[in-house]
Amino acid sequence: xxxxxxxxxxxxxxxxxxxxxxxxxxxxxxxxxxxxxxxxxxxxxxxxxxxxxxxxxxxxxxxxxxxxxxxxxxxxxxxxxxxxxxxxxxxxxxxxxxxxxxxxxxxxxxxxxxxxxxxxxxxxxxxxxxxxxxxxxxxxxxxxxxxxxxxxxxxxxxxxxxxxxxxxxxxxxxxxxxxxxxxxxxxxxxxxxxxxxxxxxxx
Amino acid sequence: xxxxxxxxxxxxxxxxxxxxxxxxxxxxxxxxxxxxxxxxxxxxxxxxxxxxxxxxxxxxxxxxxxxxxxxxxxxxxxxxxxxxxxxxxxxxxxxxxx
Numbered sequence: 689x690x691x692x693x694x695x696x697x698x699x700x701x702x703x704x705x706x707x708x709x710x711x712x713x714x715x716x717x718x719x720x721x722x723x724x725x726x727x728x729x730x731x732x733x734x735x736x737x738x739x740x741x742x743x744x745x746x747x748x749x750x751x752x753x754x755x756x757x758x759x760x761x762x763x764x765x766x767x768x769x770x771x772x773x774x775x776x777x778x779x780x781x782x783x784x785x786x787x788x789x790x791x792x793x794x795x796x797x798x799x800x801x802x803x804x805x806x807x808x809x810x811x812x813x814x815x816x817x818x819x820x821x822x823x824x825x826x827x828x829x830x831x832x833x834x835x836x837x838x839x840x841x842x843x844x845x846x847x848x849x850x851x852x853x854x855x856x857x858x859x860x861x862x863x864x865x866x867x868x869x870x871x872x873x874x875x876x877x878x879x880x881x882x883x884x885x886x887x888x889x890x891x
Numbered sequence: 892x893x894x895x896x897x898x899x900x901x902x903x904x905x906x907x908x909x910x911x912x913x914x915x916x917x918x919x920x921x922x923x924x925x926x927x928x929x930x931x932x933x934x935x936x937x938x939x940x941x942x943x944x945x946x947x948x949x950x951x952x953x954x955x956x957x958x959x960x961x962x963x964x965x966x967x968x969x970x971x972x973x974x975x976x977x978x979x980x981x982x983x984x985x986x987x988x989x
Contacts (some may be wrong), residue, residue: 694950695899697907745917752910762984801964857913863918 690751697755698849702766702842707781709838711766711797713847714784716760716834718794718802721826722762723850727753729807729823733816738882738889739871741812744863746820749857756853759846760791767843812881817865821858828854895947895965902939902950908932948980 698874716722730750737743768781768790783799806867808819818843831851835844869877880888892899907963919925943952946963954960960976961967967979 691952693906693942694948694983695903695906697903697910699900699903700984701986741917741920748913748917752914758983763986856911860914860918861935867918 690754694754696759696762697752697841698759698846700759700762700766700846702763702840704840704842705769705775706767706840706843707771707775707785709840709843710764710818711778711780711784712765712838713760713797713834713843714764715797715829716830716850716856717757717764719796719798719800719830720768720806721830722794722796722802722806723757723827724802724825725755725806726823727751727757729809730820732809733820734805736811736883737816738813738886739868741867742817745860748766749860750891752853752857756850759850763843763846764792765790765857813868813883814865814872814878815881817861817868820861821865824854824858824861828858842866898939898943898946901937902943905932905936905939909936949976952977 701730718724727750730746730753734743734746734750737746749838771785771790776782784793784795789791796802807823810816810819828851831847831854835847835851838844838847872882873879873888873890882889892919909929909932912916912925912932916922916925916929940950940954943950944956944960947961947965948967949955949960955975955977957973957976961979963981966981967976
């Protein structure tokens, strides 16, 4: 069950619209390493996670990612608010405008629509946690790339906050992986699937 | 920064403390210092959410109380008329922020 809290996790107050910037940061909404993929990745993986604490961590991080999705969408919304026809024709935004006007629709900056193949839920605790660690790093790199090319401080500040959260999540997933390994045979952590071959998990 | 924005910033800051400590405690469930810190932050957050809902719109469904919410009657079209206060206030992506 989820409840909604009527505020953003980090404030978004963008006063200068810029459809070009919107067409870039939309990748963190519906792109391969975006917030939608992140939340769906963790919230899907948690059910079969053999360790209760790690299932709880996936729930909490997956929930925070939904809040990040809201921050990114708010940024795109404000960057494309009250556009003139000239602004709508901005290269990089014009094709999106034709299909969605200024509504929010999850897609990568490169134009590829959101696709569940952008994340994995493999049913092996070690496989999934290594995927999660990589996912946080990939998202961090994407934020690095965005921050490098976007000069507007009103856009940069929320992006910097989101980037920092990727670093914290990476740390927590690293600890979760160590926790899973501590329940396994130290002679060979990777020999069995702890989600399926449960007889090899220490109780 | 007005009173509303100041309160919202305080809520944002203490909520972040709760959120970040939650993730830390997920992997360090017996850290007594962190447990103390989160208990304090949760208590402060509850009080701030209540103070905010009394003066402005409720931010969570648990804070909805048509008789006591939004004493300043801000961002509502109903004025003194009894109504569902959950819809009061600006939307978070429409400047409902500090």
